[in-house]
Amino acid sequence: MKKASAAIISLLNSSSVFYRCELYEITLKNGTVMRYTNYQTPISLSDGRIFRVGPVFKRGNMELASTISVDSIAITMLVDETDEVGGASLMTVARNGGFDEAYCSVIKCFLSADGAVVGTVAWFNGILDVKDGGGMEISLENKSMAQKANIDYPMRLYYPNCPYALFSAGCGLNINDWTVEGTVTQVNSQSLFCTNLSFADGYYDVGDIEFTSGDLTGTSMTVKNSYAASGQLKMLVAFDSLPAVGDLFKIRPGCPKTPVVCANRFGNWARNRATPYIPLKETVM
Numbered sequence: 001m002k003k004a005s006a007a008i009i010s011l012l013n014s015s016s017v018f019y020r021c022e023l024y025e026i027t028l029k030n031g032t033v034m035r036y037t038n039y040q041t042p043i044s045l046s047d048g049r050i051f052r053v054g055p056v057f058k059r060g061n062m063e064l065a066s067t068i069s070v071d072s073i074a075i076t077m078l079v080d081e082t083d084e085v086g087g088a089s090l091m092t093v094a095r096n097g098g099f100d101e102a103y104c105s106v107i108k109c110f111l112s113a114d115g116a117v118v119g120t121v122a123w124f125n126g127i128l129d130v131k132d133g134g135g136m137e138i139s140l141e142n143k144s145m146a147q148k149a150n151i152d153y154p155m156r157l158y159y160p161n162c163p164y165a166l167f168s169a170g171c172g173l174n175i176n177d178w179t180v181e182g183t184v185t186q187v188n189s190q191s192l193f194c195t196n197l198s199f200a201d202g203y204y205d206v207g208d209i210e211f212t213s214g215d216l217t218g219t220s221m222t223v224k225n226s227y228a229a230s231g232q233l234k235m236l237v238a239f240d241s242l243p244a245v246g247d248l249f250k251i252r253p254g255c256p257k258t259p260v261v262c263a264n265r266f267g268n269w270a271r272n273r274a275t276p277y278i279p280l281k282e283t284v285m
């Protein structure tokens with residue numbers, strides 16, 4: 001059920017001329033918020049949010065049902081070189097995974113004949129997935145939040161390694177306590193570079209790194225190996241473009257889910273649910 005304010009209902013019942021546009025609010029995993037409108041001028045809402053004119057948005061149809069269902073809508077962004085976030089073009093951010101798992105809210109906005117905003121209706125909330133990109137088009141799929149209900153039961157099973165995701169509610173660690181900021185000091189290749197950080201060999205193995213400046217802004221990648229010498233980091237997959245000396249990033253350690261790492265690196269043994277001594281399921285002939 002979509003709820004409309006009394007002002008919008010009055011506008012629809014009493015006015016023969018009014019305008020309607022869509023607002024797109026995209027929140028990246030790093031917290032960056034982008035707000036755009038497909039209207040001809042920027043839209044300012046009473047809560048202080050401003051939706052500017054930027055990329056051209058086209059979207060597919062959406063089906064509304066009275067029952068719980070998992071829906072998605074196709075969204076196409078037409079961008080050019082002036083469309084940027086954090087100093088990087090939107091195409092670069094999309095190509096490097098910056099839009100993956102971003103939160104996207106589609107909002108219907110109603111305006112009176114003189115262009116004044118009367119009210120808005122929340123139309124669709126979901127999680128973005130980049131399907132394709134190239135030239136001037138970025139193809140996205142906005143998947144309903146209801147997809148998060150698609151989980152296996154029973155949830156608690158026995159595994160040799162801990163089943164909890166690092167920094168999840170079950171794990172109990174606060175991601176902000178383990179996230180540090182660093183700077184690129186030397187570039188060897190698209191997958192290997194040195195930093196200003198000091199750490200022990202292997203500390204950031206299977207950890208996550210996310211660039212916050214430069215051409216790789218918004219790009220996230222898994223760290224394959226980390227070496228104490230020169231704070232060197234080797235990526236699991238090479239970036240599409242070279243990082244540059246001076247680029248800033250955020251990084252956090254990874255967890256192979258073993259009891260030893262949980263206890264020694266994170267001091268979180270009390271929450272570890274690894275069961276390495278329970279025999280695995282086997283077939284006896």
